[in-house]
């Protein structure tokens with residue numbers, strides 16, 4: 001899965017650079033590199049930073065969204081770096097994704113998604129799996145609107161880390177910043193170290209020349 005921090009997914013592990021290297025050097029070099037790494041005592045260098053990890057988690061959550069135009073994800077993290085909630089923009093529970101509108105340019109308010117969709121931030125707070133989210137940080141793809149800002153403030157979240165503020169000119173985002181400033185919620189933009197992250201599900205098996213039989217075929221008694 002490719003987590004394009006701006007766009008749609010594909011599916012590798014590590015950064016795009018890792019994978020480009022892998023493609024360009026071919027399998028032999030890949031095996032040599034793997035062998036070199038196996039005998040080295042040094043730790044891996046290009047692991048994800050916490051900020052990149054939590055933002056990527058928000059982006060991964062966004063991939064659950066059915067919104068055909070904008071997929072937003074949010075991830076709530078405690079002071080000791082534990083994820084306690086994720087959310088993405090979607091219809092409320094019980095409101096069938098196929099029955100409610102996903103368009104946004106219909107003249108009738110009743111026929112536009114904005115009337116119904118729950119924002120990623122709201123869902124992340126409501127989906128929390130901890131007692132509360134006091135003093136937590138929220139990682140979110142897009143800067144929160146005024147309605148989500150109210151929820152963020154009331155829930156006790158103390159920091160918002162966003163990737164894009166592309167709607168900063170809209171009154172909703174200006175109001176959100178006003179409220180954050182007044183209530184002491186800090187906000188900062190995260191610039192990811194890589195524009196794209198690729199999850200390669202096949203990489204976990206990449207050092208195997210031959211795969212064993214599936215576990216079901218072994219007699220485990």
Ligand SMILES: Nc1ccn([C@H]2C[C@H](O)[C@@H](COP(=O)(O)O)O2)c(=O)n1
Pocket residue numbers: 067069070071072088089090104113117118119120121142143144145148
């Ligand atoms: N901070 C945000 C901003 C937007 N959303 C959701 C709400 C809609 O589903 C969509 C925006 O649609 P667009 O006007 O870009 O077509 O994104 C959110 O969850 N959080």
